[in-house]
Amino acid sequence: MLKTLNRLLVFREPAVPRYEFEAGREDRPSAPAGGRAPSGAKKPAGGAPGDTAAFEKKRAEGRRLDAILKGNRPLSTSLDENERLLKEIFREPGNKDIVFRPFSIGTERPRRALLVFFDGPVNTDRQNLSILQPLMLFAGLRPDRIPAERGEPGPAGQEAREELAKRIREALLPGNEVSPAGTVREVVEDVLNANTALLVDGLDTALLIETKAWATRGVGTPQVEAVIRGPQEAFTEQIRINITLIRKTLRRSSLVTEFLPVGRISPLQCAVMYLDDVANPALVAEVKRRLKSVGADYVNESGILEQFIEDMPGAPAPQTLATERPDRVVAGLVEGRVAIMVDGNPWALIVPATFFSLMQAAEDAYNRWPPGTFTRLIRYVGLGLALLLPGAYVAIITHHPEFIPTDLLLAFAGAREPVPFPTAVEVLLMEAAFELIREAGVRIPGTVGTTLGIVGALILGQAAVAANIVSPILIIIVALTALGSFTIPNYPFSNTIRMYRFFYIALGTVLGLFGILVGLFVHLALLARMTSFGVPFLAPVAPVTRSAPDYLWRGPAWEQEERPDYLDPLRRRRQPRISRGWTQRRTGKGDDRPDGR
Amino acid sequence: MSSGLPRVGFGEAVALLVVFLSMKVLISHLALIFPLGLSASWMIPLMHLPVGLVGAAVIVWLLNRFPGRTIVEIGEELVGPVVNGFFTLFYYVFFVIFTALILRQFAEFMLTGFLPETPLGVAVPAFAAGAAAIVFLGLEALARTARVLFYLLGFSFVLLLLLTSNLWAPHGIMPLWGPGVLALSWAAFSTLGVGVEIFLLALLAPYLPRGRVLAAGLVSVLAAGAVVALATLVSLLVFTYPVVREPVLPMFELARAVQWGRFFVRMETLFLPLWIFSALIGLAAALYICTAVAARALKLPCHRPLILPTLVLILAGAFTPPNFSTAVEVGFVVTAQWSFVPLGAIIGVLVAAAWLRSRRQRRE
Incomplete structure (x- = not known):
């Protein structure tokens, strides 16, 4: 009774659960420089993962195997030795998806062999039909003429071994891609690439056989760079x-x-x-x-x-x-x-x-040049809106209201009147909300995507205005900004623009249009200084270089006569000066028209 | 593909020089020209043109005799390190003062026209920071930025002039010869220093394409002369003489005068990029001159370490004039009226030394 009472009343430290892996604990003894832990540190029993000795042993083992791979160790003529080494490297028997398949080559005098491959990414049908079947069943149809003696030293043995490897490769393996490998590293790398390695007893050469069958999706349509007119194929993961x-x-x-x-x-x-x-x-x-x-x-x-x-x-x-x-x-x-x-x-x-290549879409070239040019100009307008519109709105409302015509100014003032926040706060709130929705839209599972759309529309639209948190005009500004950023055809570039928009909002808040223009000037200078593999980012505008009419606007396809000068290509001209040959008048002897007209 | 030395193309050099030479029309330069030239003030820039072209040609002749070198190294070669040290000191001090006064004028313009609530202590460092950033990025970045913005600036300038066409009054430039040919010639002669910015060419030359330095100099002087003359002429046509003498910032008043229907009535903000970008290009070019001259004189491989100390001097200079009008007056006296004498003398000494040297070499 007293014991129970005592146990209930007396404060005790709560028991800390013990884990096998305790890395990162503050109370852990600090490792000395170059070492793992003090030698006197208490070792957990049973060689648990936290065991210092086991840790050191594992690390040493890893280094040894790395050294074997890096050192390009040649394969041995002993199949057993090769097998042992490869099992060590592939961490067999712990590693369960590596397969070592021993078999005998069905020659008059059967020869031991071994296939090494990963279970899963290889084509088993191909293995059975193109490797195992011919080697096990049909090898005897063409018996060895020069049997290689196991371990035979000297040039004669080497020659015999090479001859055997060549014979297996040329006569017994019907696969389309078979290559010899003399080092452990080559074998390991090829097996990792979902191929199959064939090791034969007595040979210090392995044969690497193409058996890849990675699981991959088919060629789909572009998800990010969709077009209406043009090819509808996109890259895959293979x-x-x-x-x-x-x-x-x-x-x-x-x-x-x-x-x-x-x-x-x-x-x-x-x-x-x-x-x-x-x-x-x-x-x-x-x-x-x-x-x-x-x-x-x-x-x-x-x-x-x-x-x-x-x-x-x-x-x-x-x-x-x-x-x-x-x-x-x-x-x-x-x-x-x-x-x-x-x-x-x-x-x-x-x-x-270059900047101009980032602003081009594939479809520009597929359309006729007037709409191609028009859509490209629209895109530049979109870029300007995405980058500057919110900042300019803040700047004009805060610092330069005189720029707004009186009627419009009254409409703005009326819409903003119930909003308690300064314009900058209002814009930052809405832009931040939009970015949240956008980021959530990327992460959200497709099935609930429509919910996000509803939430976004409610937050951005009706609810925010009804609660007098933002003015309706700002909704238009944010929507235009978002549309502008979606017109930028290059997704990473669009992300960059999204980020810089906030700098311009800050500059517009503090210094009005003056701040925005100073920021734009420095921004432009940074772009002017940039290079991509040595090519100026603003080429062919700054520096001015020769180029076909395909940067700010899209000229007709038949005017794209030269490759960009800034690439300094081996062939400068893409097509003749007159690429629409039919427009040339044919006269006199050169007239090859059948009816002579 | 890119080498360590900056490379400036012909178009980039022309863009940079034209903006640098003509940016003064955006501040109060014209306000001080009108009292001298009266209704014929627009002829003064045209009268400056021959002198500017000859000056550019002389500088290029000097530079061509020492390919790959700037005027600082050429001076050291011709007159020795001691004398050239004084010359370099003059370049540095003059352009620090020049930059400081231009900076102050543009900052005052911003406060007067667009940010009346903002203190001068914010506007001046903001301009200075923008210019310093681009000078830090280097000459190539400066020239390329000028080239990219050149289209925008040119378009804005022409648009500004054209949008005032409904206000043009031809009698504004009458009498045609203003104060008379003699007085007009004297007015032009006494303001020859307005083209002192062509000195930038003497620092750009080693980075320009071989054989195109003269063309760059002449085209820039011609284009800048045309810009200044047009701005003066349109100001006279819009405001007419003597009303044109009243505005301190004639081009800004021109922008304010633009009205396009009942809806677009305050258009000056639309032209703000013209002012800001021109100012930043001009200030950056001037700051580059200061730092590049000092770096060359001190045999530093890079001008960057000198940006901050020079900027401190420029900021101090910018805050020295007690008010806008003092900054405008001092700026006009220092640059337009008096800079031509010492700078012309230095160039003259260097040209004479180069000529004597080549003569001696020919004899030997």
């Missing part, structure tokens, strides 16, 4: 499909695709595409130099890669043109630009990018 989409449109022998691995922890294939007879070699070399120099841990998206290769990371605009449309990539390649694609994501980067 780099090979993306390259195929480009090659399908641009059938030219000089179209080169180079692959560069990017990322240290999981090197992803990064494709560099260019027209060898058009793109400036210095530009291509610069792109490759930058990509090769990227020492990033993990680059799985072109947006991450972009940050590693752009000229000025702090600049107020993107310096690459991100697109999901193969036709835009092709248009860029034909102009002399270089395309960069990262495996696993549906966005390609086109470099160099």
Whole structure:
């Protein structure tokens, strides 16, 4: 009884639950420089994950295996040794999706072999029909003429081994892509790329067989760069499909695709595409130099890669043109630009990018030039509205009401009269609400998207006005600003503009139109100083360079005679001066019309 | 693809020089020209033109003899470091004063026309910060920005003049010769310093395309002369003499006079970019001259470290005049009336030294 009472009354520290993994705790003994933990630290029993010794052992093991991979260790002639090493590298038996499939090659004297692959991303039918079946069942139809002796030293043994590998590759594996590999690293990388490695006892060469079958979605329609007229295909997450989409449109022998691995922890294939007879070699070399120099841990998206290769990371605009449309990539390649694609994501980067290329949409070229030019001008107006309208509204209402004609001023004053906030607060509230709705709209699941639309319309529209929080005029301003930002065809650029809008609101609040213009001047100077892979961002306007009529306005297709001078392409001219040959008069001997008219 | 040295294209140089040479019409320069030229004031810029063209040609001749060098290095080569040190000091001090007075005038204009509640202590640093930012970004950025804005400025200027066409009164420029040919010539001669901004060409030359420095200089002087003459002429046509003597900021009054129907009645805000962008380009160019001259004289590889100290001097200079009218008067006296003498003398000494040197070399 007393014990129970005591237990109830006496304060006790609540029991802290113990976890196996306790990293990041403040009371954890601090690790000495270069070491993990003091040697005297108490070790949890049983080699738990928090165990210092286990930690050190694991780290040492990881370093050893990394060293094997980095050191390009050659494969052994012993199948058992190769198997043991690969199992260590792939963390077998802990790792359950790596498969080591032993079998015998059905020659007169059966030879032990091993397939290594990941369960899932490989095409099992192809494995069965193109690898296992011929090797196990049909190998005896063409017996070894030069059997390789296991471990036989000297040139004779080496020659025999090479001959056997060649024979298997050329006569027994009907797959279209089979390549030999002599190092552990090559085997590991290829297996990671969903191929299958064939190791044969007595051979120090593995055969890497194409068996990729990544799960991927089909070619869909563009989600961000939709057009009414023009191709309706967009890139997918599979780099090979993306390259195929480009090659399908641009059938030219000089179209080169180079692959560069990017990322240290999981090197992803990064494709560099260019027209060898058009793109400036210095530009291509610069792109490759930058990509090769990227020492990033993990680059799985072109947006991450972009940050590693752009000229000025702090600049107020993107310096690459991100697109999901193969036709835009092709248009860029034909102009002399270089395309960069990262495996696993549906966005390609086109470099160099200029301000005017960021403001172009694919459809500009597909329309006749008058509407093409008109829509482009509308887009520039949209850019101006998106960037400056809220700031200018604040500036004019706060500092320059004299600019508003009297009738309109009275309407403004009447609408603003019940609103208790200053204009700047009112604008900031609405802009912040709009940005919230916009961000929520991106994150929200599709099924409840309509709800967001209703909430947004209510908040932005009726409720805010009815509650006298904002004036109806401001709703028009915010709506126009939003529409303006949606007209910007490049999504990253549109995001940048959204962000800078708030600077202009602040400048307009403090210094009126004067502040906005000073800000615009500095903004423009920053853009003028920017470069994208060495090309001035405001080219061909500043600096002035020769270019076809395709920047501020869109000229007719038959006037696009030259490639942009700022790209310094190998071929300057795109088409003859008179590209509409039928407009030329035919006279005299040159008249090849059949009826001689 | 880009080298370390800035590169300025022909169009960029012309845009920069034209704006720099003609920005003064937007402040009170014209108000002090009208009393000198009366109804023929518009002829004064045209009379300045031959001198400006010859001056530009002389500077370019000097620069062409020492390709890749600015006037500071050329001076050191020709007259030695000590004498050239005095020359450089003069350039620096003169352009600091020039920038300070222009800065003060534009800031006062802003306060008078658009921000009456704002203290001078805000407007002056705001202008200075904008100019300093672009000078920090470099000559290339400055020239390219001027080039991009040149279309807008040109369009606004022409629009401003054209929108007042309903107010033009031809008798405003009568009598045609104003105070008479002799007095008019004297008025033009006594204000020859209005083109002192062409000195910028002496610092731009190494970065311009070879062989186009002279063309850039001549085209800029011609275009700027035309701009100033047109602004003077339209002011006279709208306000007529002697009313035109009254406004302190004639071009601003011109903008205020614009009316387009019953709805568009206060159009001066529409032309605000013309003032602000011209001012910032001009101030940035002047600040660049100060810092570049000092950097060259001190053999610094970059002008950036000198921006802040120079800016402090300029701000101090801008706040020194007790009021707007003093700043306008001092500015006119220092630049338009007296700057031509010492600057012309320095250029004359350098040209003579270069000529003597080349003669000596030819003899040897």
